[in-house]
Structure formats: C-alpha cells, structure tokens
Amino acid sequence: MLALAGLIIGALVALLLQPSVPAETTRYVAMGMVAAVDAAFGGTRAYLDRTFNDRVFVLAFASNAAVAAGLVWLGDQLAVDLTTAVVVVFGVRIFQNLAALRRRLFGG
Amino acid sequence: MLDRDSLILTVVMAILGFLVCTAVLAGRAEREQAAPRQAELVRLIDDRRSLVADLDQAVERLRADVFRARTRVNRNDVRDREAARVAAQLAEQAGTVPLTGRGLVVELAPSKRQPPSQQEAGAYQIHDRDLQLVVNALFASGAEAVAINDSRLVSTTPIRSAGGTIVVNFRPLSPPYKVHAIGAERRRFEASEIARRFRRWTNLFGLGFELREERRVEVPAYTGRVTISSATPAPGGARPAPEPDPSKAAGGR
Numbered sequence: 001m002l003a004l005a006g007l008i009i010g011a012l013v014a015l016l017l018q019p020s021v022p023a024e025t026t027r028y029v030a031m032g033m034v035a036a037v038d039a040a041f042g043g044t045r046a047y048l049d050r051t052f053n054d055r056v057f058v059l060a061f062a063s064n065a066a067v068a069a070g071l072v073w074l075g076d077q078l079a080v081d082l083t084t085a086v087v088v089v090f091g092v093r094i095f096q097n098l099a100a101l102r103r104r105l106f107g108g
Numbered sequence: 109m110l111d112r113d114s115l116i117l118t119v120v121m122a123i124l125g126f127l128v129c130t131a132v133l134a135g136r137a138e139r140e141q142a143a144p145r146q147a148e149l150v151r152l153i154d155d156r157r158s159l160v161a162d163l164d165q166a167v168e169r170l171r172a173d174v175f176r177a178r179t180r181v182n183r184n185d186v187r188d189r190e191a192a193r194v195a196a197q198l199a200e201q202a203g204t205v206p207l208t209g210r211g212l213v214v215e216l217a218p219s220k221r222q223p224p225s226q227q228e229a230g231a232y233q234i235h236d237r238d239l240q241l242v243v244n245a246l247f248a249s250g251a252e253a254v255a256i257n258d259s260r261l262v263s264t265t266p267i268r269s270a271g272g273t274i275v276v277n278f279r280p281l282s283p284p285y286k287v288h289a290i291g292a293e294r295r296r297f298e299a300s301e302i303a304r305r306f307r308r309w310t311n312l313f314g315l316g317f318e319l320r321e322e323r324r325v326e327v328p329a330y331t332g333r334v335t336i337s338s339a340t341p342a343p344g345g346a347r348p349a350p351e352p353d354p355s356k357a358a359g360g361r
Contacts, residue, residue: 006118008125013125018133033131
C-alpha cells in the first residue's frame, strides 16, 4: 500500500516540477525506465515472499536501469538497435514477476 | 525490519514514479517538437501557394477589367477603335487572354513500373526535355495556345527541371502533366518524332501517354510579367557559350 502511495507521490512530483530531459537522451531514459519497472515488480514480489533485501533491491533498481540505458547507448554507437533486446528481456521478466505477484496475492 | 523495508520500497517506488513520469513527458515533448515543425512547413507552403493562386486570379481579373475599360473608352473614335482592335489581337498573341477552342489534350505521366536499376530510373520519368519536345511538336502541328497543367505558355515561358520537379513559368508542377493545345491537329502531332517515340516508350517503360481530341479545350490567360527585358553585349566582346552536352539532355533514354 505504501509502495503504491510512493509511486503516486513520485508521479505527482514529476507532474508538478515538469523536469526537462535533453531530446537526445530520451530514448535511453525510456529504456532505463523499462528496467526500473522490472526491478520494482521484482522488489514487490520479494517483499511479499519475505525475502526482501533492501541492498539487493536498491542495487538491482539502479544497476538494471543503468545497464539498460548503457546497452541502448552502446547499440547506437555501433549502429545496432538494442532497444528490442532490452524491451524483450525486461518485458518477459515484468510479466513473470507479475504472474508471481498474482499467485502470491490471489493464490491462483 | 519490515518497517525499514517498506520505507525503502516506498522511497524507491516514488523515485520510479518520478522517473517514469519524466520519461513520458520528455517523450511526448519530443514528438510534439518533431511533428508540428513538419506540419508548420507544409502549412506555410500551402499558404503561399494559395496566395500565389489568389494573386494570379486577381491579375487575370484586373487585366480583363483594363481591357474592357479601354474598349469602352475607345469606342467613339475611329482611330482609337483601330488601336483597340490591334491591342486585342496582340493580347491574344501574347497569351494574356484566356482562349477556348477545338484542340488536343496530351497527358504525360511517369511510369508505374519499378525501374530495374538506379541508372535506368531516368527512363521511367517524364523530363523537362520530354515536355519541351511535346510542346514544340504541338506548336508545329498548328497549336495557337498551349497550357501545361493550367499554366499558359507564352514565348518567354521556360520549361525546366529543378531537382526532379518540372517548373513552368517558375511554378513547380506535379505529374501527370496535362498539355492543352488549341488548334493542334491530331494527325500532324501523331506524325511527329516525339509522339512516335512516346508510343514506343509507353510499351518499353510504361510511361503514361494519352492523346485526346476535344471540341472544347480551355486555355487560361498568362498571369506573369509581360514586360520583356533584353541583354546587351558586354563591352570588349564575350566568349561563346559552351555547347550543351546532347547525351545529358536526352534524359538517359
């Protein structure tokens, strides 16, 4: 519940402050977001499984986002579109985490 | 322990919400920046085009007004009447009055086929040279007034290409090119070299070439400047102009 409240508070802050992102880095930020969303779901799952480790969670959150953004940047330097790789990998993981969460919450 | 965990989870979730929102806003801003610029340019071009069309119409109307007023004023005197008659004849020859009459309509269109290679792509297009030859052939077959896509040809009209588009009277045209020619005879035009060549190219390259005889062909008035300025030789003589390369002018066919 608190996690959801945090999410909403963060979104509201962003909407109020309207931070600007340089146009050329928008792609990387978006890819980092996909990785961060995965980390958030993973963290929530671990929290419900009672295996939550704060250090692991914060590290996974930061490193996943950084690596995803970095990978896309590297792809751009090599003229290979690696956004698909990031989207596929983290997309699959997001759905897996979501399924686990559902099982945990509803016992399905 | 649980409290600390949920606090961290909350804080990180807040950061996540903040970042996601930022990314969404940035992405939207970028799209908005890219799209309207193109739309803006298209709108600007359309605006200017319609402005030019409006001015063309105004010129046509004002010229007709001047012509009518002059005829009315000159009605009383015999000499003035003669002058008005000459002026009307000259206007017809200069192309500043619209004409209607029996004639030919020639429609040229680029090929719909895919050119087999980049080098042969030119053969599948209509070039300024093709239009020049067709227009010359139409005049040779008796045409008195010719217009391409409603742009009247007068003796000073250039037919040129500018970066892939054909420009007539300094206005860009887009295919298909409809050439209206009053007074042209079908048989004489069909016997011309360019007409026979186009028949062949239609089979070979799929170029659009249509020829119709119409009882009522309308050709609009020329709306450009009719003042002619002439060049004078430079003092000390000038070098002769270089000969144009005929292989380049042929449009790659």
